[in-house]
Each structure stands twice: as C-alpha cells, then as structure tokens.
Amino acid sequence: MEEFIHFLRLHDHWSVGVLDRPNPKSWQRKEIRSLLSQTNPRKGKLDVQFEDLPEDVPCIIFSKLELKEVVKSSILSSKWRNTWTICSKLRFDASKMYKHLTWRYYITKFIDHVNRVLKLQHGKVVETLEIKVDFGSILAVHLDNWVSFAAASCTKNLALELVPRYYWNRIDRYVFPFELLDGEATSRLQQIQLSFVSFKLPYQFSGFPKLKRLDLYSLRVTRTDLQDLLSSCSKLEWLSIAKCDLEDEVIVDRPLSHLLYLRVARCKMTKIELDAANLRTFIYNGTQLPAPTIQAQELKDADLVVTNFTTFEHALTVLPKMFARSSALLGKSSKFSQLxxxxxxxxxxxxxxxxxxxxxxxxxxxxxxxxxxxxxxxxxxxxxxxxxxxxxxxxxxxxxxxxxxxxxxxxxxxxxxxxxxxxxxxxxxxxxxxxxxxxxxxxxxxxxxxxxxxxxxxxxxxxxxxxxxxxxxxxxxxxxxxxxxxxxxxxxxxxxxxxxxx
Structure with a gap:
C-alpha cells in the first residue's frame, strides 16, 4: 500500500511529521506517534531525530526519492553514506552526466559507472531502470547484462533510449534480448520503452500479461515479430510506434480491449488492423495515408497529419474506411459518433x-x-x-x-x-x-x-x-x-x- 510521507524541518533536526497508512493499527504509525510525543522540556519543541525512527522507515523514505536526490542526502550524515543504494528508481542519462565530453571519451566512464551502481544494487528490488545513451557496438554486451539485471531485480518499468545524435545512415540497431526475460520477468513488466532497437521473438514467447505502456522508436522488425509482440500484450493501455521501417501490413489478431491511446508516426506500414473497442485517442503522422481498419467504438480524439501530397478526394475515400468495422460508430448519416x-x-x-x-x-x-x-x-x-x-x-x-x-x-x-x-x-x-x-x-x-x-x-x-x-x-x-x-x-x-x- 502506498505511503504518504510528509517531511518537516525542525531547526537543526531531521524528522518525519506523519507517516499515514490506510491501516490505523500499524505498529510503525503508533511508534512514530510515540516518538513525536517526546519533547524537550526546556525548549518545548519536538526532540526527535531521523535516526530515532524505526529502521525500515528511512528505507521507505529514500526508496521514494530519485537516485540523484538520495545521493545528495547521503552527504548529510556518515550513517547515510550508503543509503542511496536502496533507491528503487535508477536513471542513467549520459547526456546529463557527461555534457561536455564526446562519445568516445565518456562511453567507458558511463559503462563503469552503471556497472558499479548495479553491482551495489544486486539482490535488491529496482522498480525502474532507465538507460539513455548513444548506441555503439561496444555497448551491446553491457546492455544485455543490464537487461538481465532488470529481469532479476523485479523491474516494472524498463527504458532503453539508445538513439545516437547522428544516425541517418546507420543500419545497425541494438538487438533487444527477449530471451533473457523469463516468465516471471515478463509478468512483472508494466512499462517498456525501446528506441534504436531491433528484435526477434524467441520460440514460444509467453508475452507481457501485465504490460500497460509500450513505446517503440526507430524500430527495425519483421511483420511477424511485431504482430506477435502486440498480440501478446492483452492489458496494453498506451501504445506508440514511431519511425518503424517495416514496409508491410500489421494485423493484430487478438483484441486490445484496454487500449486507450494509439500513436503511429513516420512509419512505412501499409496497413494497420486491430480491435481496440475502448480506444479514445488515435494519432497518425506520416507521408501517406495507410489503409487501417480500427475497431474503436469509444474514439473521441483523432489527430491525423499527412505530410506528403494527397488530394482531398483520396483522404475522404481512405479516412472513413479507417474505422469501418466499428459498428457503434456507423449509422445512416454518421461515421464517428463519439468524435x-x-x-x-x-x-x-x-x-x-x-x-x-x-x-x-x-x-x-x-x-x-x-x-x-x-x-x-x-x-x-x-x-x-x-x-x-x-x-x-x-x-x-x-x-x-x-x-x-x-x-x-x-x-x-x-x-x-x-x-x-x-x-x-x-x-x-x-x-x-x-x-x-x-x-x-x-x-x-x-x-x-x-x-x-x-x-x-x-x-x-x-x-x-x-x-x-x-x-x-x-x-x-x-x-x-x-x-x-x-x-x-x-x-x-x-x-x-x-x-x-x-
């Protein structure tokens, strides 16, 4: 259950004001109240220091902070020197860590830095792992190790932003290792963000039964692998596919009944077909109008941008067909009854x-x-x-x-x-x-x-x-x-x- 922690600053002491929990009988809540009842008789003020709190309360507090903030707090006390290692949200952004260095000078430092931090986190729960760095072949093995770490650390949110600064003529991509994610790992993941990647699903891929958000950017993939991936995400609520060079149709053969948001941008797909009965927002940006068929009875917001030349006659012919199978949208005189x-x-x-x-x-x-x-x-x-x-x-x-x-x-x-x-x-x-x-x-x-x-x-x-x-x-x-x-x-x-x- 989510705790709501309120910090108070009492002169030269660190203290916690209240730790609210839905269960009023929580022993932690009682102990905190008893601690806060202690006052300094001379000053008439609360005399509770941070170290007086139950041992797991500081852990809860630090686990809610970003890694950067936890590291800053570790210099306030020698007892907190290693408290940052309990942070459950790890974000590594090379562009911010090494602003004034070129890739060839910082990449080795970045790899060493990430490896040292993950080594200290070994055996602990890491809910969020985000890596943002320009991809190069030297990174491939290390990225595989970091994905393995996420699988072993009960990670729920995984992001690999690997788009290089200059990549227009590059054909290489990081091959995302789905085979390193076992059944337990795939069942825990709720958000995945992948950019500058390619992948090939392993045989008998079990899918992501709890995945809610999927963001794919600069993707190289076959029609079969993309279709199978999307079909395996039955709980998906948010989907974005941008700069996918697949010049083929994509047909998702299983209903995505939880999908609320769909974005397709600058892709080469010739056809998109899926059943998303509760889809509310559809965003399309491309050089041509594809021939999508989307069952979306609840669609309320459609944003379509076609950058290549097209006549209005062509647009008026294609667009009404995009949701042709959405029976609730069709009527004698209306196509989009919820728009x-x-x-x-x-x-x-x-x-x-x-x-x-x-x-x-x-x-x-x-x-x-x-x-x-x-x-x-x-x-x-x-x-x-x-x-x-x-x-x-x-x-x-x-x-x-x-x-x-x-x-x-x-x-x-x-x-x-x-x-x-x-x-x-x-x-x-x-x-x-x-x-x-x-x-x-x-x-x-x-x-x-x-x-x-x-x-x-x-x-x-x-x-x-x-x-x-x-x-x-x-x-x-x-x-x-x-x-x-x-x-x-x-x-x-x-x-x-x-x-x-x-």
Missing part, C-alpha cells in the same frame, strides 16, 4: 483549392463534434478572384463551440467552408481566424499584399453578425479589423447574401 475534437493540418498546392469545401464531410460524419481546428498552408497564397459561393445542404452542428482556422487567405474554398461551419454551428462560442501559417516551423504571417483583405473583412463581419454570442479571437491584423466597425470603403455582407439556403 469531439478534429484537427486538420493541410499543406497543398493551388490546384487542390477547389476541394476545400469537401472538408465539411468530416463535420457531417461527427454529430457530437465540439472543437474544430484547421491549419492551412497554401503555396502561392491562392487566387483572390472569387465567384458565387457554393452551397451545401443544411447540417446543424449543435455541439460545435469552437472553430479555429489559421492560414486564412479568404480564397473561395476557405470562404465557403467558413460560411458553412458558422451557419450551422448554432452554439458557437469562440471563432478564431488567423492569417498566420501555423504549419510552418517558423510562424509566418501572410503578407499584406497576398491577403485579399477586401474579401476577408466582409466574411468576418458577417460571421460576427450571424453569431453575435461568439467571441472572435485572433492575433492577426485582419481579425482585429473585423472586430472593429466596418470602414466606409468596405460594405459588410451577410452570409445569406452569398449562399442560397435550403
């Missing part, structure tokens, strides 16, 4: 601008959507010539409270989408329109001559008139002008002047 926050980052060329209005299909597929973010990055600024705005059938978004559009140039497709969203968002509270490009690494504001101000201002003024209860928020000059009274040179227009309603 509440939609964020789109769009980088495209002028020839695709006529399709911007088709983004409304995403809104119609999410009847409970509350927040909409669209970040445009349009090369060339778009054509300022605008004809009559096209109309879409009325589709109320009764729960839409916030709309944020950046990279807004006032071109026809953007104007049509803004008109459609504002007209149908009857409960709109916040409308943010910004001409700045949020997709760029450095924030850029569209130049004065590239933004058709004469078109943007009337649209914003019309939106203000149609939804007066909404707060119009932006840092851009255009929006500030829209908040102000319209100038005599610009005549505000209502949205109904531009669109024929049904």
């Amino acid at each position: 509440k926050h939609l964020k789109l980052l769009l980088c495209h060329t002028p020839e695709d601008l006529d399709n911007i209005l088709s983004l409304a299909s995403f809104l119609r597929a999410a009847p409970l959507i509350e927040e909409l973010e669209i970040h445009f990055s349009i090369s060339g600024g778009g054509n300022a010539d605008i004809g009559r705005l096209r109309n879409l059938p009325k589709c109320p978004y009764k729960h839409m409270r916030s709309i944020c559009i950046t990279g807004f140039n006032g071109i026809q497709g953007q104007a049509e989408l803004l008109v459609h969203a504002v007209k149908n968002a009857t409960a709109l509270e916040v409308l943010t329109i910004d001409t700045g490009n949020k997709n760029a690494k450095r924030q850029e504001t569209v130049g004065e001559h590239s933004v058709p101000h004469g078109r943007v201002q009337p649209l914003l003024a019309a939106a203000r008139l149609l939804r007066p209860q909404a707060q119009l928020a932006s840092s851009s000059t255009v929006c500030h002008q829209a908040n102000a009274s319209p100038s005599t040179s610009t005549t505000p227009v209502t949205l109904t002047d531009q669109v024929t309603t049904d």
